[in-house]
Amino acid sequence: MPQNIFGSDSGPAVPGGSVAKPLIIALLALLASRYMSGGQKEATAPEMPKPPDPMPDSAQDAAPGSVLDGLGGLIDQFQKKGLGDVVDSWVNRGKNQDVAPDQVSVALGGDVVDELSRRTGLPRDQVVAELARMLPNVVDKLTPDGRLPTRQEIMRLMS
Numbered sequence: 001m002p003q004n005i006f007g008s009d010s011g012p013a014v015p016g017g018s019v020a021k022p023l024i025i026a027l028l029a030l031l032a033s034r035y036m037s038g039g040q041k042e043a044t045a046p047e048m049p050k051p052p053d054p055m056p057d058s059a060q061d062a063a064p065g066s067v068l069d070g071l072g073g074l075i076d077q078f079q080k081k082g083l084g085d086v087v088d089s090w091v092n093r094g095k096n097q098d099v100a101p102d103q104v105s106v107a108l109g110g111d112v113v114d115e116l117s118r119r120t121g122l123p124r125d126q127v128v129a130e131l132a133r134m135l136p137n138v139v140d141k142l143t144p145d146g147r148l149p150t151r152q153e154i155m156r157l158m159s
Contacts, residue, residue, distance in 0.1 A: 020130070020138070023127065023131065023134070024138050026116055027074070027112075027116055028074065030119075031069075031070040031071075031073035031077070031112070032069035032070035068149065068150075068151055068154050071139070071143075074087075074135075075091065075148075077108060077109075078107045081103075083099070083103060085097070087139065089136075090136050091140075091147070092146045093146050096137065098136065099135060101125070101128040101131075102128070104131045104132045113128060116131075141157065142154070142157060144157075
């Protein structure tokens with residue numbers, strides 16, 4: 001069975017593969033929508049609740065462009081929060097640095113973590129713990145040449 005960034009049924013590419021796929025897809029889709037709409041709103045402005053976005057059932061349901069935009073947004077978020085060295089280790093060749101759940105929470109922001117918790121049905125603590133465990137390997141797999149992939153490369157990685 002061919003292996004994609006999420007692994008196969010017989011051997012997930014990332015630990016906790018059964019949770020990895022929906023959580024990572026939800027994260028990248030959420031970041032892509034924010035990244036493409038010009039970033040996050042000011043924290044002081046109250047935000048009206050939005051209807052829930054449907055979550056893709058599989059990697060094939062996530063558009064390559066949204067995954068690519070979400071990946072760029074993810075890297076940008078980590079760099080802005082002072083974790084550039086950590087995220088650069090995932091993108092570049094060599095050993096991936098670990099990230100702590102509290103660092104993931106700070107990098108993504110509470111609103112993103114809350115939304116992921118809502119979309120996946122997982123408690124916030126589990127969301128950040130799973131992301132801390134999965135992100136180094138997933139970003140590494142999505143950037144095999146030490147750079148953001150093209151849309152065509154994303155399609156290959158996700159198939």
